[in-house]
Amino acid sequence: xxxxxxxxxxxxxxxxxxxxxxxxxxxxxxxxxxxxxxxxxxxxxxxxxxxxxxxxxxxxxxxxxxxxxxxxxxxxxxxxxxxxxxxxxxxxxxxxxxxxxxxxxxxxxxxxxxxxxxxxxxxxxxxxxxxxxxxxxxxxxxxxxxxxxxxxxxxxxxxxxxxxxxxxxxxxxxxxxxxxxxxxxxxxxxxxxxxxxxxxxxxxxxxxxxxxxxxxxxxxxxxxxxxxxxxxxxxxxxxxxxxxxxxxxxxxxx
Amino acid sequence: xxxxxxxxxxxxxxxxxxxxxxxxxxxxxxxxxxxxxxxxxxxxxxxxxxxxxxxxxxxxxxxxxxxxxxxxxxxxxxxxxxxxxxxxxxxxxxxxxxxxxxxxxxxxxxxxxxxxxxxxxxxxxxxxxxxxxxxxxxxxxxxxxxxxxxxxxxxxxxxxxxxxxxxxxxxxxxxxxxxxxxxxxxxxxxxxxxxxxxxxxxxxxxxxxxxxxxxxxxxxx
Amino acid sequence: xxxxxxxxxxxxxxxxxxxxxxxxxxxxxxxxxxxxxxxxxxxxxxxxxxxxxxxxxxxxxxxxxxxxxxxxxxxxxxxxxxxxxxxxxxxxxxxxxxxxxxxxxxxxxxxxxxxxxxxxxxxxxxxxxxxxxxxxxxxxxxxxxxxxxxxxxxxxxxxxxxxxxxxxxxxxxxxxxxxxxxxxxxxxxxxxxxxxxxxxxxxxxxxxxxxxxx
Numbered sequence: 216x217x218x219x220x221x222x223x224x225x226x227x228x229x230x231x232x233x234x235x236x237x238x239x240x241x242x243x244x245x246x247x248x249x250x251x252x253x254x255x256x257x258x259x260x261x262x263x264x265x266x267x268x269x270x271x272x273x274x275x276x277x278x279x280x281x282x283x284x285x286x287x288x289x290x291x292x293x294x295x296x297x298x299x300x301x302x303x304x305x306x307x308x309x310x311x312x313x314x315x316x317x318x319x320x321x322x323x324x325x326x327x328x329x330x331x332x333x334x335x336x337x338x339x340x341x342x343x344x345x346x347x348x349x350x351x352x353x354x355x356x357x358x359x360x361x362x363x364x365x366x367x368x369x370x371x372x373x374x375x376x377x378x379x380x381x382x383x384x385x386x387x388x389x390x391x392x393x394x395x396x397x398x399x400x401x402x403x404x405x406x407x408x409x410x411x412x413x414x415x416x417x418x419x420x421x422x423x424x425x426x427x428x429x430x431x432x433x434x435x436x437x438x439x440x441x442x443x444x445x446x447x448x449x450x451x452x453x454x455x456x457x458x459x460x461x462x463x464x465x466x467x468x469x
Numbered sequence: 470x471x472x473x474x475x476x477x478x479x480x481x482x483x484x485x486x487x488x489x490x491x492x493x494x495x496x497x498x499x500x501x502x503x504x505x506x507x508x509x510x511x512x513x514x515x516x517x518x519x520x521x522x523x524x525x526x527x528x529x530x531x532x533x534x535x536x537x538x539x540x541x542x543x544x545x546x547x548x549x550x551x552x553x554x555x556x557x558x559x560x561x562x563x564x565x566x567x568x569x570x571x572x573x574x575x576x577x578x579x580x581x582x583x584x585x586x587x588x589x590x591x592x593x594x595x596x597x598x599x600x601x602x603x604x605x606x607x608x609x610x611x612x613x614x615x616x617x618x619x620x621x622x623x624x625x626x627x628x629x630x631x632x633x634x635x636x637x638x639x640x641x642x643x644x645x646x647x648x649x650x651x652x653x654x655x656x657x658x659x660x661x662x663x664x665x666x667x668x669x670x671x672x673x674x675x676x677x678x679x680x681x682x683x684x685x686x687x688x689x690x
Numbered sequence: 691x692x693x694x695x696x697x698x699x700x701x702x703x704x705x706x707x708x709x710x711x712x713x714x715x716x717x718x719x720x721x722x723x724x725x726x727x728x729x730x731x732x733x734x735x736x737x738x739x740x741x742x743x744x745x746x747x748x749x750x751x752x753x754x755x756x757x758x759x760x761x762x763x764x765x766x767x768x769x770x771x772x773x774x775x776x777x778x779x780x781x782x783x784x785x786x787x788x789x790x791x792x793x794x795x796x797x798x799x800x801x802x803x804x805x806x807x808x809x810x811x812x813x814x815x816x817x818x819x820x821x822x823x824x825x826x827x828x829x830x831x832x833x834x835x836x837x838x839x840x841x842x843x844x845x846x847x848x849x850x851x852x853x854x855x856x857x858x859x860x861x862x863x864x865x866x867x868x869x870x871x872x873x874x875x876x877x878x879x880x881x882x883x884x885x886x887x888x889x890x891x892x893x894x895x896x897x898x899x900x901x902x903x904x
C-alpha cells in the first residue's frame with residue numbers, strides 16, 4: 216500500500232546514507248580502519264615510549280601527553296560530530312543522523328574520561344595532586360557530565376525516534392553552551408596552561424615531541440572511526456530487531 | 470485578553486491556588502541556607518565568605534525542584550496538546566509560561582534572599598549585589614531549566630533526569646553569578662562578571678522559547 | 691434540546707481534501723493511502739476496532755503527527771496557521787481542577803481567540819451554569835467531559851475533530867452532543883468524529899470504517 220517506491224537506482228549519496236546500504240559499504244571499512252589504527256598505535260607508541268626524549272622540565276611524565284592530547288582532541292571532535300548529526304536529525308530527519316548521534320555519545324564519554332584520567336596521572340607528579348581545578352580539566356569534566364546527561368536521556372526514552380529529536384535539541388543547546396562554559400571556566404581560573412600545539416606562528420615544541428604526538432593523534436582518530444562504525448552498525452541492527460518485534464506484537468499471524 | 474496574557478494569568482492563578490507548593494519551595498530554599506552552618510561549622514567569617522555561593526546553589530536547587538511543574542501538568546491533562554491549536558505559536562506560549570513562572574517562583578525566591586543574608590551573615594552591600602545578580606541570572610537559569618523540562622516532558626521519570634541535563638550547562642551562570650557578588654580578586658572583575666552574567670542570561674532567554682517550543686512539539690504525539 | 695443560542699450564524703466556507711495520506715506515529719505507519727473530501731456542513735464518522743488509527747488520523751488532521759500526502763484545508767484566506775481554526779477534542783480534558791469552571795473557559799476563550807461572552811451560554815448548554823464559580827476539581831467524570839466540550843463552544847471554529855466525544859456521558863449527554871454537532875454542521879462547520887458508539891445526529895453522517903491493514 217505505502218510502498219510506492221519505484222525501482223529507480225539510488226544515487227551515490229543516497230547509498231551513503233541509507234541504513235541498509237550503510238551496512239554494506241561500511242563493512243569494507245572495518246578491517247582497513249582496524250589495521251591503520253593498529254599500525255599507527257605501534258608506530259606511535261614506539262616513538263612515544265622509546266624514540267623520544269624526556270622533557271627537560273617534566274621528565275618522563277611528558278609521555279603521558281601522547282595519550283592525553285589525542286583523547287582530549289577526540290572528546291571535542293566527537294561532540295562536534297554529534298552537533299552536526301543533531302542538525303541532520305532536526306532539519307532532514309534522517310535516521311542515519313540519529314544513529315550517528317546515538318553511537319557517538321558513549322564514545323565521546325569514554326574519550327573524555329580517558330582525557331581526564333590521563334590528565335590526573337599527569338597532574339600527580341606535576342601539580343602534586345591528582346585533581347586540580349585547572350581551567351582545562353574543569354571544562355573537560357563538565358563536558359563529561361554533558362555526555363553522560365545525553366546518554367541518560369537516550370536511555371530514558373522507550374520511543375527512540377522521539378528520543379533522537381529531543382536529544383538533538385539538547386545536543387545543540389550544549390554545543391552553544393560549551394564555548395561559554397570554556398570561557399567562563401577560564402575566566403574563573405586563569406591558571407591554565409596556554410594552548411601550545413596549535414598556536415599562530417608555528418608550534419613551539421621540538422619535532423621529537425611533535426612527531427609521536429601526531430602519530431598518536433592519527434592512531435586514536437582511526438580508532439574512533441572504527442568504533443563509531445561498529446557502534447552504528449550495532450545500532451542499525453538492533454533497530455531492525457525492535458521493528459520486527461513490534462510487528463510481531465501487532466499482528467498475530469502475518 | 471490576549472492569548473499571551475491569558476497564559477500568564479492562568480499560570481499565576483494556578484500558582485496561587487497551589488500556594489502551599491510555593492511555601493514549601495521557599496522553606497526548602499531557606500533550609501538549604503540554614504543547614505550550611507551545621508555542615509561547615511558556625512564560623513561567621515567563613516559563612517559570610519561562602520554565603521553567595523550557598524544562596525546561588527540553593528536557588529538553583531529550588532528552581533530544579535519547581536521546574537517539574539512547568540510543562541508536566543499541562544502535558545498530563547492534555548492542555549499542551551490543545552496549545553498546538555491555539556491562536557498563537559508554541560514559542561509565544563513558552564515565553565508566556567516562563568514569565569508567569571518567573572513571577573510566581575523566582576520572584577518569591579528573590580524576596581527570601583534576605584533571610585539567607587541574615588542566617589549566613591552577608592552584609593548589606595553583599596545582599597544588594599546578591600539580589601541584583603540573581604535578578605540578572607535567574608532568567609537565564611529558568612531558560613535552561615525550561616529547555617530541560619521541555620525535553621523531558623514526556624518522560625515519567627523526567628523530574629530526575631532534567632536536573633542532570635541542566636546542571637552542567639548552568640556552570641557559567643553560577644561562575645559569573647558568584648563573580649558578581651564575591652569580593653573581586655582583580656579590580657573590575659565583579660563588574661565584568663555582572664556583564665557576562667547578563668549577556669549569557671539574555672542569550673539563553675532568546676534561545677529557550679525556540680528550543681523548548683520545538684521540544685514540546687516533538688514530545689506531543 | 692435547544693440549539694446553541696449564540697453560535698455564529700455561519701462559518702466561512704471550509705473544505706477538507708485529503709489525498710494519499712499516510713501517518714506515522716512512533717515510527718510506525720498507522721494509516722496509508724487515505725483519500726477523502728469533506729465540505730461545509732458535512733461530518734465524517736470514523737469507526738473501527740481499537741488501535742486501528744482513529745485517534746491517530748484525528749491527530750494527523752490536527753497537525754500533531756508527521757504525515758506524508760496532502761491535507762488541504764480550503765477556505766477563505768489561506769491561514770498561515772492552519773491549526774488555529776480547528777478544535778481537537780482528545781480524551782484528555784485540558785482542564786485545571788484548581789481553577790473554577792469559569793476561569794477554565796475564560797482561559798481557553800482567550801487563548802483560542804474566542805469570545806468571553808460565550809462562556810455563560812456555554813456553561814448553561816453543558817448544564818453546568820449552577821457551578822460556574824466552583825472549582826473544576828469537584829466535577830464528576832461526565833461533568834468534566836461536558837466542560838471539556840464547552841471549551842469548544844467559547845471559541846467558535848469551523849472545524850471540529852472529536853475523539854470519542856460521548857465517552858463518559860449519559861444518554862442525555864449523548865443527545866446533547868448530537869445536537870451540538872448538528873448545530874455546528876448547520877452553521878456550515880465541518881466535523882470529523884471518531885466514535886465506536888452511534889451518534890445521535892439528525893442526519894446519518896458519512897462513515898469511514900477503518901480496518902486492519904493488509
